[in-house]
Amino acid sequence: MDDVLTRSVPTRSVLTHSVLMDVDTGIDDALALVYLLSRPEVRIEAITCTAGNVGARQVALNNLALLQLCGRSGVEVAVGSEVPLEIPLVTTEETHGPQGIGYAELPFPAQQISPRHAVDVWVDTVRAHPGEITGLITGPLTNFALALRREPALPTLLKGLVIMGGCFNYQGNTTPTAEWNVSVDPHAAQEVFAAYSGLPADSLPVVCALETTERIELRPEHLQRLGEAAGAQEPELVLPEQPEGQRSASDNPLVACLSDAVRFYLEFHRLYGQGYVAHMHDAFAAAAAIGRTPVQTRPATVHVETVSPRLIGTTVADFRGIWNEPPNARIVTANDPGQCFDELISSVAALARTLARP
Structure with missing residues (x-):
């Protein structure tokens, strides 16, 4: 039977979600972070960084710069593993830009990277707040796999876990069968899913895979709506006929930062024949993690291929119990892109209005 996660909308600005993010920022990770910062009921406990879209230390600098841009201080940003568990690191600057945030340029942040390792942050934070923390992982699963080796009880100590990764009966975006986050560190992904085998259904991770995240197609009209909702003086027009690399004048x-980042992502998708769109995988996962966008999930037993050269990183889901193994994930099978964009735009615009230049 399908498991439905209903949308939960707080009626007043009270803390209802404590989130620990693990990211490889990344354009869509950046939007996910800004979105969570825009939600008054969300507390970001910490941000841990792994190598993926760019190197782990650049990921940390991106997160610190975005926190600074959004007027937030005091959120710990820690670097974790700078390489996958067993295979060489591959990054994707051609997708996200040299620094991971497209054409956006942010000043070097004033806040320092935490001296703590990401694994210590995961273990110490969750142990200190059992049953209160929702984990949100939008990059490779390396840090969380290492944290599980240190504290195998993390799955039951967490309130919940949401993972952006994988694809099931759906074309991959890195190889014909593999999604990017899982393909960067398939061994870590396999360890994570194995750690959840046999746990109660409501403890299993919610997996936002490509078949639903690629439905979250950001288009030029979404950026225009964001600018309008933020009260920007001029229309935010990021159009396919404009020169590549044109910068926002907002x-x-x-708005200018997100527009410059997303333009790079739009151009990348067009270059690879997907149209002038940008898949906001991680922003959708963030909204799902705090119950602000409706999703439908289905339990499955997930296996990650780690041996076959052509199939490494492939995620296979047994929905029907053919392997006779207990489920280890709840895979998102349906979502609402229109509602998700309404949520993202209205919430981020509200934050943007508070940051408007005098």
């Missing part, structure tokens, strides 16, 4: 610093 008077709103957050």
